[in-house]
Amino acid sequence: xxxxxxxxxxxxxxxxxxxxxxxxxxxxxxxxxxxxxxxxxxxxxxxxxxxxxxxxxxxxxxxxxxxxxxxxxxxxxxxxxxxxxxxxxxxxxxxxxxxxxxxxxxxxxxxxxxxxxxxxxxxxxxxxxxxxxxxxxxxxxxxxxxx
Amino acid sequence: xxxxxxxxxxxxxxxxxxxxxxxxxxxxxxxxxxxxxxxxxxxxxxxxxxxxxxxxxxxxxxxxxxxxxxxxxxxxxxxxxxxxxxxxxxxxxxxxxxxxxxxxxxxxx
Numbered sequence: 001x002x003x004x005x006x007x008x009x010x011x012x013x014x015x016x017x018x019x020x021x022x023x024x025x026x027x028x029x030x031x032x033x034x035x036x037x038x039x040x041x042x043x044x045x046x047x048x049x050x051x052x053x054x055x056x057x058x059x060x061x062x063x064x065x066x067x068x069x070x071x072x073x074x075x076x077x078x079x080x081x082x083x084x085x086x087x088x089x090x091x092x093x094x095x096x097x098x099x100x101x102x103x104x105x106x107x108x109x110x111x112x113x114x115x116x117x118x119x120x121x122x123x124x125x126x127x128x129x130x131x132x133x134x135x136x137x138x139x140x141x142x143x144x145x146x147x
Numbered sequence: 148x149x150x151x152x153x154x155x156x157x158x159x160x161x162x163x164x165x166x167x168x169x170x171x172x173x174x175x176x177x178x179x180x181x182x183x184x185x186x187x188x189x190x191x192x193x194x195x196x197x198x199x200x201x202x203x204x205x206x207x208x209x210x211x212x213x214x215x216x217x218x219x220x221x222x223x224x225x226x227x228x229x230x231x232x233x234x235x236x237x238x239x240x241x242x243x244x245x246x247x248x249x250x251x252x253x254x255x256x
Contacts, residue, residue, distance in 0.1 A: 008206070
């Protein structure tokens with residue numbers, strides 16, 4: 001099966017543990033992403049991406065594959081409507097590396113089905129999320145596009 | 148040179164923009180694949196890719212012995228935020244104010 005891969009990189013003037021917290025703490029993800037990442041972050045556990053408003057709409061579901069604090073987080077990714085279909089899951093790996101006095105965050109989203117509309121939506125989504133995360137960690141203010 | 152200088156410099160060259168367009172059409176290509184159909188020496192393509200990578204416009208993943216190149220749009224999104232969105236906002240606000248004003252006048256006979 002052919003699949004699509006996206007690799008996004010951003011450099012953030014912060015520390016690896018702050019980036020890690022910003023990825024796994026729903027209270028923080030809500031502020032720069034608009035949705036909360038909810039899980040106990042143990043390999044094999046479920047994770048959910050839940051809207052930060054009172055509706056608590058589940059937007060993404062998946063399983064935590066790897067969780068190495070301050071280094072690497074890998075999870076599967078699917079829309080809730082397709083949760084029962086194993087082939088509908090793509091994979092997201094987030095790698096955190098210190099580079100000088102900055103942190104390089106690499107998001108690799110692969111195993112995407114080119115026939116679905118997920119690649120296009122991913123392509124629109126990640127650059128905004130990463131810019132907003134960078135702004136949030138460096139200035140304390142997320143981008144207003146996610147307010 | 149700051150990071151944003153590097154991005155503008157990298158984008159200022161048509162050959163480099165062409166390479167980005169090729170990756171946008173098909174992400175994750177090797178150097179050889181990127182060279183196909185281009186009237187550019189392999190060495191020039193290598194240099195252009197190095198500059199794009201340095202500007203963080205291209206990210207690189209190794210797959211076995213193959214070096215795959217991916218387009219990274221994050222710096223372009225930051226340019227959009229810094230140089231477009233910021234200037235666009237006052238106009239949108241002005242339009243919104245105009246609409247509110249006209250609608251209010253319409254209600255008053």
